[in-house]
Amino acid sequence: MHKDFSAKIMSNVKAQSSNYFDIWILKFGFNKIRLGLFIIPVLILLILSCAKEPPIFKKSKFLMDTVVTITAVGTKDEVEKVIDATFSEIERLENLMSGFKEGSDVDRINKSAGIGPVKVNRDVINVIAKAKEISEITGGAFDITIGPLSKLWGFGVKKEYIPQEDDIKKLLPLIDYRQISVDESKSEVFLNKNGMMIDLGGIAKGYAADRGVEILKNMGIKAGIVAVSGDIRTFGKRPDGKAWHIGIKHPRESEKVLTAIDLEDSSISTSGDYERFFIKDRRRYNHILNPKSGYPATGCQSVTIISKEGILVDALATGVFVLGTEKGMEFIESNKSIEGIIVDSKGEVKVSSGLRGKVGL
């Protein structure tokens, strides 16, 4: 058998003629059934690829008088410690910026109003400087010196209390962001008038989200979300390669989502008249006060702002809410880096030009 092996192969080759080594798969050609047999499994594969389990870990904690939820891409073992470290940072910020905590930087600033400058932490300087900037661009619609008014109305503290008009008018001169002196080089803050109070409630949460993201990134997390109540900053992408899918709460139907939007490396914040409010004599009083009139702003049901920085969207959501639907949308459209969604007082939804087609309504 061995001897005539090559001869045997040759004869075999001849017998099989030229297609001996033709690849058989090609010979079967691509008629419809065979093509289908190839394509269908590939399609199934593609569809199934959406069902992949994403390694996302989420943790919540009661901080900053609300719930902070941090989401990070990674397994629990990988990311839980990083998330806890981020919570500690946010807790540190809370201890600096809470107006209710005795001895906090903000508390010391308020207590020294009209008396003298107070040396405060760098973070507090950053936030107050940014707040003044935002007050400037919104023409005072956002103003952290709202403190005395907030205290008078006492949302969340007093029960359904409507202050006397005289009391409100007396406080209005104290509400002026230009009366905050910030000395960045000395890290000092001074409220020029006696009785002034700053309230960082409309901006500190956004700053906390920014700082949170910074910590997560520095500690090696590739993608995630820091949500300080509704002030949300995202970075990176979901493990499945998609952008983070963020819902926006419906201002009147609490169980519903108004719309959703996909975000990568940007922030979103919503201010609504539904968060804290009461209805008395058929009038609705919400917790967002207009610094000019001293009464709750009534132009919108909710305002959602989307931009890069958390601190900016947090403050602007409040500021645009105070501006009202028309002026608010004008403001949003005049800034290229800012987008927004406004639900006006009748419940009509207005979307800024840069978001059209990106949100489903």
Next chain:
Amino acid sequence: MGFKDIIKAMTFGDKVLILLLSVITVLSFYYVKVIFPEGAEASIEIEGKARGSYLLAEDRMIEINGSLGTAKIEIKGGKIRVIRAPCRDKICMKEGWISKAGESLICLPNKVMVYITGEARYDAISW
């Protein structure tokens, strides 16, 4: 030799095997549903610490002690809600029933959080 011939060449054993494996696959769907009930579990946390997980399939009342006082939570018909809260605003009670993965009821003063486990439709909600 065409496609039809190949199908014809399938043996009795093949057919039994396909049937058997299909049955196993269908059963595995059922089995997975049993060990991982879909979105059907609520977790309760007090001050960030897990208090327990409850199947929404079983109607029951749960009393929990938050940092402010006792809250009463009801599970009924696959949904969960807070029916008594010690706080003043009662925001968690006004929220009503929740049942979908990712939804939550939060009582800030009492530091109690109730949420439905499972993969949520949204990664976060802005409010």
Next chain:
Amino acid sequence: MRLAGSNPQPSFNSPLSNVGHRGVKWGMGGFKKMELREMVYLSLLATFAIVVHSLETVFPSPLPWLRLGLANIMTLVTLILFGLKAGLYITIIRVVVGSLLTGSFMNPGFFLSLSGGIMSTLAMGFIISIFKNAFSPIGISLIGAFVHNLTQIALAYVLIVGRKEIFLLTPIILGFAILTGIFNGIASTIVVNHLKKVLGGQVGFKGSRVQGSV
């Protein structure tokens, strides 16, 4: 496709036949009596298996390790025509060379491929030798696909994911195995029948059988 050059005749005439004289008794490992053309066919099958294995890595995949398993066609053909040992060789060569080519050698995915491949090859080999003609290549391929996927998911749980949630995928993976199993079985039938014609029923070692007569 032609072997080594555009014209098969001359390349076949001289170099290969010379190699053949020495190659007759070479064999690979345990295959002492391997004929040259059997070696050629095995090499071809191994090559195809490697190519298909590597190409599949490029496809998008629902799970990092869930594939169509087209390379299983080559394994099954080898099992049917050349027996269990050859089938194992093809599988191991395929996974090792394929992962070297795609740069996944010694990755977790490599071990999943290797163990899944070996387990399914063993399962198919035993089915062939125990049940004789009870199954056509379609049935054998189904068994292979099932064993392959189950091995991988179990191993992925132990080695990589460590979360029981991965078993949520079991029904999807099993359903997928039925589809790929049938598909690969049909493909294998076609290849086996063609090779049988080409080789004139002379292939195979002791213990290996050509089956699935059409």
